[in-house]
Amino acid sequence: MSTHLDKFSSIASLLTAGLVFCIALSSSLTATSERPNIIIIMADDLGFDDVSFRGSNNFLTPNIDALAYSGVILNNLYAAPMCTPSRAALLTGKYPINTGMQHYVIVNDQPWSLPLNETTMAEVFRGNGYRTSLLGKWHLGMSQRNFTPTQRGFDRHLGYLGAYVDYYSQTYEQTNKGYNGHDFRDNLKATHEQVGQYVTDVLTDAAVQEIEDQGSKNNSQPLFLLLSHLAPHAANDDSPMQAPEDELAQFGYIRNETHRYYAAMVSRMDKSVGKVIDALARQEMLQNSIVLFLSDNGGPTQGQHSTTASNYPLRGQKNSPWEGGLRSSAAIWSTEFERLGSVWKQQIYIGDLLPTLAAAAGISPDPALHLDGLNLWSALKYGYESVEREIVHVIDEDVAEPHLSYTRGKWKVISGTTSGGIYDGWLGRRETSEEDPRSGDYEDLIRNTSVWQQLQLVSAGERNISELRDQARIECPEPATGIKPCLPLQAPCLFDIEADPCEQSNLYEEYRNTTIYLDLWQRIQQFAKEAHPPNNKPSDPDCNPRFYHDEWTWWQDEQASSSGTTGRMKIVTFFLGFVLTSRWFL
Template sequence: MSTNRDKLSSSISLFTTGLVLCTALCSVITATSDKPNIIIIMADDLGFDDVSFRGSNNFLTPNIDALAYSGVILNNLYAAPMCTPSRAALLTGKYPISTGMQHYVIVNDQPWGLPLNETTMAEIFRENGYRTSLLGKWHLGMSQRNFTPTQRGFDRHLGYLGAYVDYYTQSYEQKDKGFNGHDFRDNLKSTHDQVGHYVTDVLTDAAVQEIEDHGSGNKSQPLFLLLNHLAPHAGNEDNPLQAPADELARFDYIGNETHRIYAAMVSRLDKSVGMVIDALARQEMLQNSIVLFLSDNGGPTQGTHSTTASNYPLRGQKNTPWEGALRSSAAIWSTEFERLGSVWKQQIYIGDLLPTLAAGAGISLDPELHLDGLNLWSALKYGYESVEREIDHVLDEDLEEPHLSYTRGKWKVISGTTSQGLYDGWLGERVTSEVDPRSEEYEDLIRNTSVWQQLQRVSAGERNISELRDQARIECPDPATGIKPCMPLEAPCLFDIDADPCERSNLYEEYQNTTIFLDLWARIQQFAKQAHPPNNKPADSECDPRFYNNEWTWWKDEQRSSSGTIVGMKEVSFFLIFILTSRWIL
């Protein structure tokens, strides 16, 4: 009798335990399934004027434009002026000076990365139930395995670890050192399956597959997908701009061959955006998704890695303190937004995206993260434009080229510059004689894209495309204060960015002794005192891919081999070391 009672008691206990576990599991599933999928598509070195929703008809980007007109055009999204600082700000929600990522970029042969004590966006979203996937570029450190994406919060990574690769061979060549190696991985494993395939297509196909796999088998778990394209960044020096022949043929009307290839590269990127939206629609994931498109910085029109990118009508280009380096052509879409089909003029920094998207996902962030980024979700959701944003764009105290760029509200301060001011002018232009033939029926082109049609199905509403396009243009009339030159190597410069977005009228002499400028300058000095020292380290010749089977790899964790065989340092047994040492002694 007691045995039966014990069995009954045990069964009730097991049932209760199971019920508790089921309840807990169900609550987790419910909590995660309510969270939106977050899809970020980031272009690399895309010029501010290289998306046609800004008004250019030189070559068109119908899918990106359709996303922009259907959603919210972020007219004042600011990024850092270069790849590594910008990506660090995105993933940490902090200024580069807060993490030591402010000086230049990580060159493949340099042994440093995003500090390991920094929490990434991917870690935060994964901790809150998301599947996290990075497809494409990393560029936040590769000399150690624990610098790499799957060690920093991403469940999946397919792509390259360094600065850029060839579009077909996925190799990176560092000519000044004589280094050349393959750089493409599926998680931690090097993969050559994609060699010979155009990398924009490779990453697009991977994104589509990720969405389809997720939608068909894992909808209860939200997806965080960061699609970091190589396009339209230049590849290796010997063949920097590459595009598939079928894409190139669409732009025969462009006379300059380099610019023709560049247009085709951007066009292929545009098609990628369309395919990602289509995949989300097929899997019925659009209704519960936030989709963001942006560039990591402005385009390089001239000089190193130049591509003919245009930041018209803004001043400067990539790796300068001017608007042409800092302003990103960006758009975001979600059914949560109350003003879809609008141009949002609120200043927003790339480091704001972490707290803003986290808020959109209902994630409460730990105050101990000490983010520099602001949560602008409510302002974005309801279309408010009243937040005065302070942005430390760049503060680099490098002895050779000290320079800074800082904005508070409408006021912007610049002091010092890069490349001795060689790229401080207005470099972009619109070639009005070379017009994409499709521009004659521009509105019909946009409305006939699958992107427009898919987004309209879940968020129908009238959109005045012509009006939105006009609102997204940046106009540069002659300043009311007159054109006053800025010589940032001689004295600081002050601009009213609201009235003078093209930075043509330097107001420093007028305001240098006023409270306005002195307060701005005092704040800059405060940032300088608090800045984290740059993490940059000198090049390390031990990285040479020839030592590691012609692969770019985490050389600090590997033992070099003249035969090209990779031997993991941690995998070499003490016994083997003992035997080898003994033989040497004998």
């Protein structure tokens, strides 16, 4: 009898254990399926004033604007002032000074990268059940294969590894060294299938396909997608401004040819945003998605790779310590937000996005990562703006151009600058006579976009477009303290950035001996003392694409595996170069 009872007890225990397991498994699957898809669309070198939700009618961005008005406009999102530091901060959740990524950018011929001991956002999400995809720009190292995206947490990469490419040929030319090669890959394989196609469209189509695959085949696994556009960055120096003819034709009212091309480049990217939202809607993924749009830094109005981008009325531009180089025009949308259709004035740093989006997905990053970024998900979700944010924008102790930019709360300190200060002014004022013909019916234009209509279906609510546009506009009246010049090459400058976002009134002389300024300066010195040395390395001539079938590639690995062949190719290349450039004829 006891044997039968024992058997019954054992069976009951097994059934109970099985039931508990099934419930746990079901619960786990439900938790996984309910985790939001995270879609980040990043523009490259887009000016702060180059989205029309900021108020400009020079050229319109109706799809980006519709996303912004439907969601939350991030009025104070700060990025690093250049591409590589900004992308490093996004993916690591750390200040560039703490990863050695603070000085300039990785030029294609330089053998360095985001340190391999740094954990990326893609690794965090993939480690928690997400499928991870990067479409477009990487720019965090390529001289070794293990520096590249699919070795750093991305399941998929379609795009380029270096700084930028031609919009049609996908080639990168480093004119000062005479290097020229193709730079476009599908995962680790060079692909030429896209040659002749406009790269904004290539990346958009890939994003749409990724979303459709996700929706139809793999919907139990959430998607982390970083659509990292080339647009509106300039292409190679021989043809920096490129846009399809049909897009260009819409902007004939703009007299300056460079600016006309720039408007078309931005406009094509704006259409990309619309297609991504449409794809999410078709796959019924919008309800459970977070969509973020931002730029990696301010736009370059003048100088190297300049495009006529405008950060006006903010001061400065890309690669400068001013607001115009640091503030990103950004917007985010999710059904989780309690205050959809609002302008959020909380300061947020690009490095905050890792812990913030992780929290949205119920992920707690390992404390051992020592993130500088803050988890602002609750503040964003409920719309409160009371977190005092400390942001190290840049501390670069380069001997030739030492400079720093630091904010705590409303106070901002600048010391030193870039390019001798020639881009320290207020650049990019628009021709007021040149207005997009659609601007007269602006609100109808926004409401008729598929973005607006699709987002309204899943998050209906009244939005006062005109009021939101006014709130997102930056005005620069003369400060109550008067105009007080800042000469950062002569002395530090101090600004009350809340009262004076355009950095017109330097308060350093008034506060230099107060605890307010001295505490800020002491904190800056502490960061500088503890900073990771810059990872930068000098150029390496072994990178020359001529040695690798005219492809930009992980040349250090190629050298290691075929040093003899590479050496012979170098000799042949040198000899041909000598013959072609000499006066001797054979």
